[in-house]
Amino acid sequence: MSAASPHSSEPAEYKVRVLLVDDQLIIVEAVRRMLAAYADIEYHHVTDPRAALSTAQALRPTVILQDLVMPGADGFDLIQEYRADPALREVPVIVLTTKDEPKLKAHGFALGANDYLVKLPDQVELVARIRHHSNGYIKGLQCDASQSKLALVQAELAQVKAELAALRGA
Numbered sequence: 001m002s003a004a005s006p007h008s009s010e011p012a013e014y015k016v017r018v019l020l021v022d023d024q025l026i027i028v029e030a031v032r033r034m035l036a037a038y039a040d041i042e043y044h045h046v047t048d049p050r051a052a053l054s055t056a057q058a059l060r061p062t063v064i065l066q067d068l069v070m071p072g073a074d075g076f077d078l079i080q081e082y083r084a085d086p087a088l089r090e091v092p093v094i095v096l097t098t099k100d101e102p103k104l105k106a107h108g109f110a111l112g113a114n115d116y117l118v119k120l121p122d123q124v125e126l127v128a129r130i131r132h133h134s135n136g137y138i139k140g141l142q143c144d145a146s147q148s149k150l151a152l153v154q155a156e157l158a159q160v161k162a163e164l165a166a167l168r169g170a
Contacts (some may be wrong), residue, residue, distance in 0.1 A: 014141065016134040019061035020045040021052040021078065022096065023070040027119060031065065031096075034123040041130065049073030053081050056088055062134035064088075066113070068097040068104070076111055083112040090140060092133035096121075 018041060020031050028045045035043045046055045049070045056064060064082065068075035075095065082088040092114040097104075100118045108116055114133055117126065 014138050015042055015062070016040055016131065016138075017042045017059065017061045018044065018063055018065060018130055018134075019052075019056055019059055020065040020096070021049060021055075021070075021075070022065070022067040023047050023049065024067070027067070027096075030120055031126070034126055035130075038127060041127070049075075049078060052078050053085065053088075056082065056091070057085065060087070061091060062137050063130050064091055064093045065096045065130075066093050068095060068099060068108075076107065079108065079111045079113055090137065092137050094129060094133065 018035065020028060020043070022028055022031075022045065025047065028047060032043055032045070035041050044055070044059055044061070046052050049072065052066075052073075066075050066078060075097070079093055079095075082091060082093060093112065094115040094117055095105075095108045095113045096117050096119055098119050105116045115129055117129065121129075
């Protein structure tokens with residue numbers, strides 16, 4: 001069963017959770033409408049770029065859609081802030097902007113953006129990219145959780161072995 005399945009028994013942190021950071025309410029609403037038909041995609045937005053980092057930290061999105069040009073903030077700076085934060089470092093960032101310039105795209109990728117879309121993308125393409133990036137991120141979270149569980153089980157096993165060795169020596 002896919003982690004993005006609406007009937008999944010996966011924990012909430014494995015749900016596809018989108019955070020759009022854009023000051024334009026028309027874009028916020030357009031993206032909401034594009035994603036509304038998909039019950040397995042949880043959609044959130046923030047229009048104040050100064051609240052983007054704290055919102056992302058609290059929300060724990062599986063993908064961030066980031067505008068570049070906003071009053072009082074630079075989207076590139078926000079990407080750097082996400083990458084500097086241990087809790088958000090690996091969260092995929094898709095630049096969603098009106099600027100279709102190769103130098104800006106290259107700069108975004110150099111700062112850690114995972115993808116780049118020009119507003120407003122086709123609904124099918126947007127959903128496909130959100131799912132692709134979210135699923136990769138979710139698989140990484142699941143792998144990390146499995147590795148943590150394995151380390152715990154290995155430590156417990158080592159303790160049991162030590163206790164058995166002590167009993168044999170007694």
